Structure formats: structure tokens, C-alpha cells
Amino acid sequence: MKIDRYEKIWMWASGAMLCAFFATMAGAAIGSSIGPPSHVQTIDPQKVLSDPLFHQQGTWVDRGGRVHATIVATAFAWLPAQLTLPAATPVTFHMTSIDVLHGFEIVRTNAQATLIPGYVSQFTTQFAPGDYMIVCNEYCGVGHHIMAAKMAAIPRSQWRPTMAAPDVPPAHENGHDSH
Amino acid sequence: MPGRFTDRRLILANLWVALLAFGVGACMAVMQAMSRADLELPFRSPKMYYMSVTAHGILMALVFTTFFIMALGYVVVDTDRGRIPWPRFAWASYGVALTGTVLTLGTVYSFKASVLYTFYPPMQAHPLFYIGLTLLIVGSWGWCAEIIAAWRGALRERPDRPVSLALHATTANAMLWVLATLGVAAEMLLQLIPWSLGLEAKIDPLLARTLFWYFGHPLVYFWVLPAYAIWYTVLPREAGGKLFSDPLGRMTFALFLVLSAPVGFHHQFMDPGIPAGWKLFHMANTMLVAFPSFVTAFTICASLEVAGRLRGGTGLFGWIRTLPWGNPTVASVLLALLLFLVGGLGGLINASYAINSAIHNTAWVQGHFHLTVGSATALTFMGTAYWLIPKLTGRALQFELLAKIQPYLWFVGMVLFAMVNHVTGLLGMPRRIFEDAYAGAPQAIPWHGWTLVSAFGGIVLFVSAMFFMLVMLGTLFAGARVPQEPIVWAESLGEPAGGYTPGVWDRLGLWFVVAVAVAAIAYGVPLWHLVHMTRYGSPGFHTF
Numbered sequence: 001m002k003i004d005r006y007e008k009i010w011m012w013a014s015g016a017m018l019c020a021f022f023a024t025m026a027g028a029a030i031g032s033s034i035g036p037p038s039h040v041q042t043i044d045p046q047k048v049l050s051d052p053l054f055h056q057q058g059t060w061v062d063r064g065g066r067v068h069a070t071i072v073a074t075a076f077a078w079l080p081a082q083l084t085l086p087a088a089t090p091v092t093f094h095m096t097s098i099d100v101l102h103g104f105e106i107v108r109t110n111a112q113a114t115l116i117p118g119y120v121s122q123f124t125t126q127f128a129p130g131d132y133m134i135v136c137n138e139y140c141g142v143g144h145h146i147m148a149a150k151m152a153a154i155p156r157s158q159w160r161p162t163m164a165a166p167d168v169p170p171a172h173e174n175g176h177d178s179h
Numbered sequence: 180m181p182g183r184f185t186d187r188r189l190i191l192a193n194l195w196v197a198l199l200a201f202g203v204g205a206c207m208a209v210m211q212a213m214s215r216a217d218l219e220l221p222f223r224s225p226k227m228y229y230m231s232v233t234a235h236g237i238l239m240a241l242v243f244t245t246f247f248i249m250a251l252g253y254v255v256v257d258t259d260r261g262r263i264p265w266p267r268f269a270w271a272s273y274g275v276a277l278t279g280t281v282l283t284l285g286t287v288y289s290f291k292a293s294v295l296y297t298f299y300p301p302m303q304a305h306p307l308f309y310i311g312l313t314l315l316i317v318g319s320w321g322w323c324a325e326i327i328a329a330w331r332g333a334l335r336e337r338p339d340r341p342v343s344l345a346l347h348a349t350t351a352n353a354m355l356w357v358l359a360t361l362g363v364a365a366e367m368l369l370q371l372i373p374w375s376l377g378l379e380a381k382i383d384p385l386l387a388r389t390l391f392w393y394f395g396h397p398l399v400y401f402w403v404l405p406a407y408a409i410w411y412t413v414l415p416r417e418a419g420g421k422l423f424s425d426p427l428g429r430m431t432f433a434l435f436l437v438l439s440a441p442v443g444f445h446h447q448f449m450d451p452g453i454p455a456g457w458k459l460f461h462m463a464n465t466m467l468v469a470f471p472s473f474v475t476a477f478t479i480c481a482s483l484e485v486a487g488r489l490r491g492g493t494g495l496f497g498w499i500r501t502l503p504w505g506n507p508t509v510a511s512v513l514l515a516l517l518l519f520l521v522g523g524l525g526g527l528i529n530a531s532y533a534i535n536s537a538i539h540n541t542a543w544v545q546g547h548f549h550l551t552v553g554s555a556t557a558l559t560f561m562g563t564a565y566w567l568i569p570k571l572t573g574r575a576l577q578f579e580l581l582a583k584i585q586p587y588l589w590f591v592g593m594v595l596f597a598m599v600n601h602v603t604g605l606l607g608m609p610r611r612i613f614e615d616a617y618a619g620a621p622q623a624i625p626w627h628g629w630t631l632v633s634a635f636g637g638i639v640l641f642v643s644a645m646f647f648m649l650v651m652l653g654t655l656f657a658g659a660r661v662p663q664e665p666i667v668w669a670e671s672l673g674e675p676a677g678g679y680t681p682g683v684w685d686r687l688g689l690w691f692v693v694a695v696a697v698a699a700i701a702y703g704v705p706l707w708h709l710v711h712m713t714r715y716g717s718p719g720f721h722t723f
Binding site for chain 1: 466478608621623
């Protein structure tokens with residue numbers, strides 16, 4: 001196949017650019033563990049509220065001193081409706097839905113996860129001090145646009161968890177595949 | 180009656196469904212854009228809004244596109260082969276697809292299926308919603324059979340010659356569609372239909388979502404490839420030039436066939452239950468599938484330069500000025516290309532594993548696909564209609580001035596609507612919301628000014644859509660009779676004396692087999708793991 005010289009240059013250049021894009025993302029993913037939440041854990045969506053991890057929602061500290069937040073989504077509210085976290089501290093979110101799909105989004109951050117009934121979403125991140133808004137970004141029904149909650153990140157010294165650590169195996173705490 | 184097209188009635192029947200779907204879909208859209216900006220409308224309510232979003236998605240993304248693409252495919256076959264292989268079968272397929280469309284829209288407009296065009300369970304629609312969509316898909320399979328049979332006929336007749344690039348592109352798209360729709364057919368038949376009928380109590384929403392996106396991403400190429408086909412085979416000639424590279428066009432369509440399926444996880448980056456490694460693998464494939472689009476960008480720009488220079492353009496950029504910007508077909512396609520440039524680059528951001536989380540499911544996404552399917556595809560199709568309808572009916576375009584203005588209005592509307600939605604998305608506004616107020620939350624306040632601009636963009640787009648409908652209906656009912664011109668595909672620059680000989684990229688049967696193999700690797704392993712986990716399933720919910 002005869003290819004024009006300029007077109008050949010263009011093809012090599014665009015191919016190289018796409019490879020560079022991939023390498024950037026793959027490098028960040030493999031080198032620095034930067035990537036989307038991809039936790040693999042299932043749960044009976046009809047028994048979420050009697051599950052040891054999810055029967056209470058709020059913030060807690062595990063035996064190793066790490067901070068966690070347990071969140072349940074339901075049409076059309078986040079449980080809890082107000083979340084207070086320590087700023088500049090890694091927080092592990094554990095989340096699921098008890099009805100339809102929901103999209104967990106903390107506005108103007110990259111903290112995001114799709115919540116699928118029957119599955120547990122999990123990620124760890126940290127926040128600068130300030131007031132935030134949690135919204136639902138996956139269509140969930142007639143009240144989708146009112147499904148919001150407040151979140152605040154305050155200095156660690158002033159922060160207290162809202163509940164005792166749930167009685168779950170450590171594997172559920174540290175984010176490893178526990179299935 | 181002039182009868183250059185053997186299958187004129189069938190083509191027109193498909194076009195009519197596409198046009199009506201587009202007209203109604205545009206009316207739903209303008210109300211949505213205004214509702215999001217908190218502007219008062221008659222009958223405005225969340226229930227109405229989410230029904231409207233569902234109807235708009237089904238009408239535009241599934242009905243308008245599919246029927247227009249089927250019409251265009253029959254045009255290509257009729258032009259190249261003189262007739263379609265099995266006309267009665269094609270009419271039967273049309274009947275099945277139309278019946279399905281009517282059933283689905285019936286459930287949507289009676290508020291029994293406000294589940295959006297992605298219909299994620301466990302939100303549950305009326306069973307006829309799913310059955311109707313399945314019939315639409317089954318009808319489109321009939322079209323695929325016609326296209327592939329015509330392509331095989333052409334190969335048998337002249338084994339020493341490649342088929343026309345138009346037929347090559349249409350066949351690649353039909354094969355892509357067969358492969359893609361297997362996913363949604365499995366979701367419908369094994370999961371959604373039995374569950375909505377009550378035969379199954381529970382459904383696994385993640386499996387359904389995964390099957391949907393196995394279908395959902397090649398779906399976007401199913402929309403875009405016919406537009407590419409027009410850019411390669413119609414635009415150069417309409418602009419007064421030649422196609423810069425015919426062989427690379429063949430490569431482009433074969434690559435899309437191979438690479439469009441194994442990429443669906445980039446729609447599920449935020450999902451639990453899918454291991455990170457498979458998401459990365461699908462991201463790599465997504466970057467690969469961008470490659471044929473880059474090749475297309477070069478080939479089409481070079482073809483336009485050929486046209487501009489033949490028309491007297493000189494200097495580095497003088498050829499741009501001499502292009503026929505007043506020709507509605509050429510203007511539509513040129514403006515569609517410009518909008519697609521932004522949409523395509525935005526798509527690379529969507530596909531980027533870690534960056535995606537900054538814009539996932541925000542207004543950015545609706546901005547993105549209004550530049551791709553809503554501009555690259557829809558505006559190209561409007562330009563195609565201006566080119567095709569006179570050839571098909573022997574009637575001149577009615578209200579030609581409106582046809583000349585309409586593409587520019589669409590362009591302005593999309594800049595105001597879609598580009599602005601990218602900004603609102605970066606500010607974190609979720610997509611598909613009835614209003615942007617969030618009870619006065621301070622984080623939501625910066626969104627409002629932008630939603631007003633996008634509402635204005637929506638109104639401009641609506642005016643443009645109505646101009647298009649006026650020209651179409653005016654032409655079909657009252658266009659002045661003119662002699663019918665035949666369809667002639669664009670000539671290729673540098674075609675060797677005696678024509679091309681078939682090359683490796685012409686072997687679409689081979690590439691189909693490769694496509695099946697690639698899809699089997701990309702989906703086989705993760706699906707195997709998924710179905711072997713302890714999964715609990717979910718009953719249905721009616722939250723709309």
C-alpha cells in the first residue's frame with residue numbers, strides 16, 4: 001500500500017502520542033496505585049442493613065488507627081446525610097446501594113464511585129480542609145436531582161469518629177479483595 | 180416516476196422513521212435544556228423530565244440513528260448493486276424494527292419506562308419496553324444480512340476488484356453491529372425480559388451493565404462509521420475534489436471492526452466488581468481505536484485541501500476559504516468535523532483511566548456525546564439528507580435558504596450547549612438532573628450561569644432542528660420536480676491505472692474473525708470471573 005510521506009509521519013506521530021497517553025496512565029496506575037475504584041466484593045443487597053459493616057453508617061477508626069467511612073445509598077438519600085472527616089488524612093470509603101444504581105461523587109474532587117446493589121465499592125483518598133457536597137451522578141429515579149449530602153473536612157485534632165469500629169474481618173478494612 | 184433506485188420506497192420508509200424520530204426528539208431536548216436551568220415550562224415536573232430524557236435518548240440515539248443508517252446502507256447497496264438482495268425480507272425486517280420502536284415508545288410515553296436509554300437494572304421498566312427494543316435490534320439484523328449478502332455478491336461477481344469504499348464501510352459497520360448486538364441481545368433475553376415478566380425474581384445489575392457496555396461502545400462506532408463513510412466517499416466530490424487515500428480508508432474501517440468491542444470497561448471505570456487490570460486493558464484498546472480516527476482526520480483534511488486548491492485556493496490556508504461553505508451538504512460536514520475534533524479529544528480524556536474520575540457522569544459527558552453522535556453523526560446525516568433526498572425523490576430542496584443557514588445554527592447551538600456542558604462538568608455538576616439548584620447549596624451556585632447558556636444553546640439547536648425538518652418535509656411534499664442525478668462516489672487520488680487490486684484490509688471476513696477473537700479475550704475472562712463469584716442479585720425497583 002502506497003502511503004503519502006506526510007500521512008506516514010502523521011500516523012507515526014499520532015500512534016506515538018496515543019502510546020504516551022497510555023503509558024502515563026499505566027505508569028501512574030502501576031507505579032503510584034492511582035486509578036479508579038475497582039474493589040471486588042459482593043453483598044446481599046436485601047441484607048445490607050443487617051450486615052456488620054453496613055448496619056451503622058458513619059466514620060470509624062480501625063485497630064491500626066486508619067480512618068474509614070461507611071456509606072449507604074438509597075433513593076434518594078445518602079446515609080449519613082452529614083459526613084465529617086479529618087483533613088489531610090487517608091480515609092477509606094465503604095459504600096453500597098440498597099435499591100437502584102447510584103453514583104457517589106464529591107463535587108469538584110475526583111472522589112467517585114458507582115454503587116451497584118450486590119457489590120461493595122471502596123476507595124481511599126484524602127481531602128483538603130473545607131466544606132464539600134456529595135451528589136448522586138447516576139440516574140436513580142424521580143428524585144435524582146435532590147440526592148445530596150454535606151461533607152466537611154476538619155483538622156485531625158478536632159475530629160472524632162461517629163461510631164465504634166464494626167466487627168468485620170481485617171481484610172474488609174484494608175481494601176484487599178476479600179471475596 | 181423516475182426510478183433510479185429500485186428500492187426507493189424501502190429507503191424512504193426508513194428515512195421517514197428517522198426524520199420523525201429526530202423531530203420529536205428535538206422537541207423533548209429543548210425542554211430538558213431549559214428545565215435544567217430552572218426555567219419554568221408548562222407541565223414541568225421531575226416525572227416529566229426523566230420521561231423526556233428517556234424518550235430523547237431512545238428517539239435520537241437508537242431510532243433516528245438506526246433507521247437513518249439502514250436507509251443509507253440500502254442506498255449504498257442499491258447504487259453499487261442495482262438492488263438489494265432480498266426486498267421482501269428487508270420489508271419484513273423494517274416491520275419488525277418499526278413495531279419494536281412503537282412498543283418501546285408506547286411504554287415510555289405512558290410513564291412506564293423512565294429508565295433512560297441505558298436502562299440499567301434493577302430499575303425496572305414495563306416488559307414491552309425491553310421486548311420492543313429487542314425487536315428493533317432483531318429488525319436491524321435483517322438489514323445486516325442484506326448488506327453482507329450484497330457485499331458477498333459483489334465479491335463473487337468481481338473477485339479481482341475491491342468493492343467500492345462505500346460498500347466496504349457499510350459492510351464493516353454491519354459486521355460490527357452483529358458482533359456488538361450479541362451483548363445487548365443476551366442482556367435482554369437472558370436477564371431483562373424474564374425478570375421484567377416476573378419469571379425471574381432477581382437480576383445481577385453488574386452483569387447486565389457489563390453486557391450493556393459490551394454493546395454500548397461499539398454502538399457509538401455504529402453511529403459514527405456511516406458518517407465517516409460519507410466523509411470518505413461523498414464529501415470530497417461534493418467539495419469539488421478527490422479522496423486523498425482510498426487504501427487507508429479501507430484500513431480505517433477494518434480497524435474499527437476489530438477494535439470497537441473490547442473497550443466497554445472504559446464506561447465502567449468507576450464500577451466495583453471489575454478488577455483494575457481489565458480496566459487498564461480496555462483502556463489500552465480504547466487508545467488503539469482512536470488511531471483510525473487520527474488517520475481519518477488526516478485523509479479528510481488532505482482531501483479537502485485538494486478540493487480547495489482545485490477551486491483556486493492558494494497559500495498555506497487559502498484553500499479553506501475557497502471550499503463551498505454555502506453548500507448545505509459540505510457546510511454540514513465541515514462543521515461536523517470541527518465539532519468532532521473537540522469531541523474526539525474529549526473522548527481521549529474520558530478514556531483515560533485515572534482522569535476519567537474528574538468528569539465521570541458529570542455534564543461533561545453529555546457535552547461530549549453531543550459533539551460526537553449529536554454533531555459528527557447527526558449533523559453529517561443532515562448534510563447527507565440534503566444530498567440524498569433530491570437524488571432519491573427527484574425533487575429539489577425546498578426552502579434552500581433555511582438549508583444553508585441550518586448547519587451554522589447547529590454549530591453555534593452546539594458550541595453554546597455542548598462546549599459549555601464540558602465546563603459545567605469540570606465544576607462537578609452531575610448529568611441528567613431535573614434542575615441545578617440543589618436547595619441553594621454553595622457548591623451548586625457556580626453551575627447556574629452555565630446552565631442558562633446551555634439552555635440558550637438548546638433553543639438555538641431546536642430552531643436549527645426545526646429548519647431541517649421544514650426543509651425535509653417541504654422537499655418531500657412540495658419540492659419542485661428536477662431531473663434525478665445518479666449517485667457517484669468520490670474519485671480517489673493516485674488510483675493506479677486499471678484500478679486497485681484487493682488488499683489485506685479488504686478481507687472483512689478475516690477481520691470479523693479477528694474481531695470475535697479480540698472481543699472473546701477482552702470479555703471472556705472477566706465475564707467468567709464475574710459469573711463465578713457468589714452473587715446475590717436484586718429485585719426490581721420503580722423509582723420513576
